[in-house]
Amino acid sequence: MKTLGIVNQKGGVGKTTTAINLAAYLAAGGRKVLLIDMDPQGNATSGLGLRGVERGLYEALSDPAQAEALIQPTSQEGLFLLPATPDLAGAGVELANEPYALRELLGALSGYDLAIVDAPPSLGPITINVLSAADALIIPLQAEYYALEGLAGLTETVDRVRTALNPDLKILGVALTMFDGRTNLAQEVEQSVRNHFGELVFWSVVPRNVRLSESPSFARAINQFAPMSSGAAAYKRLSEEVLQRVQKI
Ligand SMILES: Nc1ncnc2c1ncn2[C@@H]1O[C@H](COP(=O)(O)OP(=O)(O)OP(=O)(O)O)[C@@H](O)[C@H]1O
Ligand SMILES: [Mg+2]
Numbered sequence: 001m002k003t004l005g006i007v008n009q010k011g012g013v014g015k016t017t018t019a020i021n022l023a024a025y026l027a028a029g030g031r032k033v034l035l036i037d038m039d040p041q042g043n044a045t046s047g048l049g050l051r052g053v054e055r056g057l058y059e060a061l062s063d064p065a066q067a068e069a070l071i072q073p074t075s076q077e078g079l080f081l082l083p084a085t086p087d088l089a090g091a092g093v094e095l096a097n098e099p100y101a102l103r104e105l106l107g108a109l110s111g112y113d114l115a116i117v118d119a120p121p122s123l124g125p126i127t128i129n130v131l132s133a134a135d136a137l138i139i140p141l142q143a144e145y146y147a148l149e150g151l152a153g154l155t156e157t158v159d160r161v162r163t164a165l166n167p168d169l170k171i172l173g174v175a176l177t178m179f180d181g182r183t184n185l186a187q188e189v190e191q192s193v194r195n196h197f198g199e200l201v202f203w204s205v206v207p208r209n210v211r212l213s214e215s216p217s218f219a220r221a222i223n224q225f226a227p228m229s230s231g232a233a234a235y236k237r238l239s240e241e242v243l244q245r246v247q248k249i
Contacts, residue, residue, distance in 0.1 A: 001034075001106070001109070001110075001112045001113060001114065001115055002113070002114050002115070002135045002136070002246050002249065003106055003114075003115040003117065003133055003134045003135050003136075004114065004115070004116050004117065004134060004135065004136055004137070004138055004172060004242070004246070005117045005119055005130040005131060005133070005134035005136075005137045005138070006018055006019040006022075006116065006117065006118050006119060006137075006138050006140065007119045007127060007130060007131070007137050007138075007139060007154065008119075008121070008139050008140055008141065008151075008154065009121055009122055009123045009127065009150065009153060009154055010121060010142075010150050011121035012121070012142070013121075013140050013141060013142040013177060013178075014140040014142060014175075014177030014178055014206065015039075015118055015119060015121070015140050016039070016043040016044050016047065016118050017140075017177070017206075017212055017213075018138065018140045018175060018177065018206070018235075018238075019035060019044055019116050019117070019118035020035065020044055020047050020048065020118075020216075020221050021212070021221050021222045021223070021231075021232075021235035022116060022138075022235060022238060022239050022242060023035040023079055023114075023116040023221070024076050024079055024221030024222070024223050024224070024235075025221075025223055025235055025236050025238075025239035026113075026114055026116070026239050026242070026243065027076050027077065027078035027079035028076065028077075028078070028223050029239065029240075029243070030078065031078060031113040031114055031243075032078050032080070032111060032112050032113050032114075033078060033079050033080065033112065033113065033114050033115075033116060034071065034080050034081075034082060034109070034112045034114070034115045034116070035048070035074075035079065035080070035081050035082070035115075035116050035118070036057065036081075036082045036102075036115055036116070036117045036118070037056075037057060037081065037082065037083055037084035037118050038057065038084070038088075038102070038117050038118055038119055038120065038126055038129070038130055039084060039088075039118055039119060039120040039121075039126075040084060040086070040088040040089035040091075040120060040126075041084075041120065042083070042084040042085070042086075042088075043118075043216070044081070044084070044118040045081065045083040045084045046216065046219075047215070047216035047219070047221075048074050048075075048079075048081055048219060048220075048221070049074075049075070049219025049220075050072060050081060050083050053072070053083045053085055054085060055070055055085060056070055056082060056083035056084060056085040056088075057070075057082050057083065057084050057085065057088055058084075058085055058087035058088045058091050059085075059087070060082060060105050061091065061095070061101045061102065061105055064104050064105045064107070064108035065108060067082070067105050067108055067109060068108075068109060070082060070083075071109075075219070075220065075224060076221060076223070076224060079221075080112070088126075091125075091126065092124050092125045092126055093125075095125035095126055095128070095129050096124075096125040098129075099125070099128050099129060099132045099165050100129075100132055100133070100165070101129055102117070102129040102130060102132065102133040103129075103132055103133040105133075106133055114246070117130050117133070117134065123153060123154065123157050127157075128157075128161065128165075131157065131158060131161040131165070131166060131169060132161060132165040132166045133166075134166070134169060135168070135169075135170065135249055136169070136170040136171065136172035136245075136246070136249055137158070137169070137170070137171050137172060138172050138173055138174075138175055138242070139151075139154070139171065139173075139174045139175070140174075140175045140176075140177045141174055141175070141176055141177065141193060142176075142177055142178050143176045143177065143178055143179040143180070143186045143189045143190060143193075143205070144178070144185070144186075144189060145185060145189065147176075147189050147192075147193060148192065148193065148196060158171070170249055171200060172242065172245050172246070172249070173200050173201065173202045173241070173242070173245060174193065174197050174200050174201045174202065175201075175202050175204070175205075175206065175238060176189075176190060176193060176201065176202075176205045176206065177206045178206065178207075178208045179205045179206060179207050179208060180207070180208045181207065190205065202238055202241050202242075203237075203241060204234055204235075204237035204238040204241055205234065206231065206234040206235065206238065207230050207231065207234060209229055209230050209231030209234075211225065211226035211229035211230075211231050211232070212229070212231035214226075222235055223235070223236070
């Protein structure tokens with residue numbers, strides 16, 4: 001099993017939207033995929049229609065032997081969810097002393113081809129756990145003027161984790177999200193991001209698409225909610241690029 005962390009400490013850049021829809025397309029393509037909601041906000045959990053779950057990731061982190069029993073099926077064949085529960089909000093304190101808790105949880109699972117981990121907008125202990133457990137990271141960047149701002153903090157954290165906790169951690173790619181092709185600004189931002197990150201930037205750019213923002217309230221990923229939308233096409237292409245890159249790591 002390969003583990004991909006979806007990380008960016010900046011809020012609202014499209015991490016959860018990318019985690020859900022990427023996971024859904026990878027599952028639709030025949031992989032057995034586990035989406036792990038590592039964000040106490042629980043947006044990936046509610047976006048797939050699971051509400052009021054009492055036991056989930058927090059309990060699985062405390063006792064990896066129980067993890068499989070806490071994983072839920074979803075409406076997408078091949079896509080499984082380890083949901084966030086409110087307890088996760090307090091887990092940061094405990095996880096500060098246990099940087100390998102998620103890695104140990106993943107080690108107790110078998111049968112999945114890929115795990116996709118949705119991280120919270122912070123560089124705290126929860127995100128450190130994601131970085132320590134991941135084979136590679138996908139960094140969503142919102143195509144706006146301040147896209148690159150704050151990334152130094154993320155790259156420094158990635159470097160520290162490589163030194164201290166996970167020497168094999170890779171960056172799989174940078175995904176541009178919420179792109180509005182009608183504005184010159186978005187195109188300038190795309191150019192500067194490509195200049196800065198080179199081939200790390202995925203070719204598939206996710207457009208701003210209202211269908212993507214509506215789909216969580218219908219408890220469906222975009223491949224089921226609006227498969228003909230521009231957002232769906234973008235995440236399908238992105239999933240193909242991700243698979244090609246995953247096969248090389
Ligand atoms: N391509 C898009 N087009 C339109 N709306 C989008 C798109 N991507 C994300 N959104 C919307 O933007 C908001 C932020 O997206 P999302 O929740 O995926 O970001 P996030 O990085 O996970 O946020 P947080 O840091 O709070 O976890 C959500 O309301 C989402 O529905
Ligand atoms: Mg999120």
